[in-house]
Amino acid sequence: MCALLVGLPDVNVIGVGDWPRWLRVVVETPTGRPDCSCGGVVHRHGIREVEFVDLPVFGRSTRLVWRKQRWRCTTCGRCWCDDNAEIATTRCALTTRAARWSTLHVGRNGRAVSDVARELGCGWHTVMDAVVAIGEQLIDHPDRIGDVNALGLDETLFARLGRFRTQSWSTQIVDVRRGQLLDVVPGRTAVEPCRWLAARPQAWRDRIEWATLDLSNSYRSVFDTMLPLAVQVADPFHVHRLAGTALDECRRRVQNETMGHRGRKDDPLDRIRRRLSIAAERLTGDQHDRLIGLLRAGDPRQEVWFAWNAKEVVRQTYAHTDPDLADEWVAEIVRDFADESMPIEVRRLGRTIAKWASQITAWHRSHVSNGPTEAVNNLAKRIKRVAFGLVNFRHHRVRCLLYAGKPDWTLLPTIQP
Numbered sequence: 412m413c414a415l416l417v418g419l420p421d422v423n424v425i426g427v428g429d430w431p432r433w434l435r436v437v438v439e440t441p442t443g444r445p446d447c448s449c450g451g452v453v454h455r456h457g458i459r460e461v462e463f464v465d466l467p468v469f470g471r472s473t474r475l476v477w478r479k480q481r482w483r484c485t486t487c488g489r490c491w492c493d494d495n496a497e498i499a500t501t502r503c504a505l506t507t508r509a510a511r512w513s514t515l516h517v518g519r520n521g522r523a524v525s526d527v528a529r530e531l532g533c534g535w536h537t538v539m540d541a542v543v544a545i546g547e548q549l550i551d552h553p554d555r556i557g558d559v560n561a562l563g564l565d566e567t568l569f570a571r572l573g574r575f576r577t578q579s580w581s582t583q584i585v586d587v588r589r590g591q592l593l594d595v596v597p598g599r600t601a602v603e604p605c606r607w608l609a610a611r612p613q614a615w616r617d618r619i620e621w622a623t624l625d626l627s628n629s630y631r632s633v634f635d636t637m638l639p640l641a642v643q644v645a646d647p648f649h650v651h652r653l654a655g656t657a658l659d660e661c662r663r664r665v666q667n668e669t670m671g672h673r674g675r676k677d678d679p680l681d682r683i684r685r686r687l688s689i690a691a692e693r694l695t696g697d698q699h700d701r702l703i704g705l706l707r708a709g710d711p712r713q714e715v716w717f718a719w720n721a722k723e724v725v726r727q728t729y730a731h732t733d734p735d736l737a738d739e740w741v742a743e744i745v746r747d748f749a750d751e752s753m754p755i756e757v758r759r760l761g762r763t764i765a766k767w768a769s770q771i772t773a774w775h776r777s778h779v780s781n782g783p784t785e786a787v788n789n790l791a792k793r794i795k796r797v798a799f800g801l802v803n804f805r806h807h808r809v810r811c812l813l814y815a816g817k818p819d820w821t822l823l824p825t826i827q828p
């Protein structure tokens with residue numbers, strides 16, 4: 412009955428002790444006399460007791476004490492112990508099943524390591540070491556990364572380190588079609604993503620047709636150098652945001668020039684600051700009239716009015732379904748925004764759009780966005796929140812990939828720490 416409850420293969424339960432902090436289950440593995448490789452005579456050579464952290468039993472923390480038989484060869488003098496990696500390995504302080512269980516909870520369920528450690532009644536590092544040992548085998552499994560048709564890059568802040576809280580960034584490489592995190596590399600420059608792509612086989616890189624990015628120059632250079640055949644697609648959200656920022660900057664400048672101070676709650680431009688960011692078609696007739704009225708009151712040179720229209724025109728780019736029409740539309744935007752009569756923010760927006768024109772209209776042909784990348788980013792941020800911030804990049808990588816990298820969890824019962 413006892414052996415059944417302990418549930419390990421090929422063990423005899425010798426005893427169970429009730430200790431104040433945990434239950435202590437003592438087991439041994441009955442094996443016949445082994446042979447030595449030299450063919451000599453083998454004798455029993457004492458017992459070695461090794462204690463492992465095991466899964467909780469009936470709500471109590473448990474330690475598994477394994478009384479290992481030591482053997483000694485009288486001919487060559489070699490000594491060794493019974494070993495069974497399915498029970499535990501000496502390199503891991505957790506039993507094999509506890510290590511797998513911890514990986515499942517920390518990795519797939521996104522639990523805090525301290526939380527799991529408390530449940531097992533052991534230290535934080537004991538659990539984290541086991542998660543890294545098993546997790547890296549899962550995430551580095553060659554079958555995890557399949558063929559990729561559309562690749563996305565995005566940055567995340569993963570830690571603030573040192574005395575001056577220097578920001579440490581990491582770049583996430585995402586399969587945009589499947590929403591799978593492929594890998595996490597340190598930094599947000601072009602170097603590490605290039606190195607990662609260079610490590611893939613050429614045939615794998617050639618299969619990538621689309622590359623999505625968030626209007627950042629370093630990721631653009633990654634794609635230019637490593638994936639010259641892939642069509643780059645600028646993410647619509649970031650284009651919208653660019654137009655919104657231009658409008659916001661223009662409003663703040665005009666506010667300052669006309670009133671001589673920052674926006675106060677009775678200033679006309681401050682009263683419409685939220686309404687300016689709403690899409691024009693979602694404004695009711697009443698709201699639209701008030702917007703026009705307040706713009707007339709607070710915007711004598713009509714600069715905010717131009718910036719607002721510029722934002723709407725940029726938004727309408729994505730209303731077109733015909734790619735050729737979108738090409739023309741963007742070309743017209745670039746021409747119109749360069750006009751001398753436009754406020755400086757709109758002219759700057761026009762220059763940025765000109766620089767990214769082919770990437771912006773590529774969206775109309777591919778309809779891939781960086782949305783899945785941002786979704787994966789959100790999962791990574793959840794891991795960071797749960798951990799109250801991560802400092803070690805290796806731990807950050809393992810935990811993000813276990814959570815968002817879609818490893819094959821059915822392999823878990825076959826993996827040993």
Ligand SMILES: [Zn+2]
Binds near residue numbers: 448449485
């Ligand atoms: Zn021997």
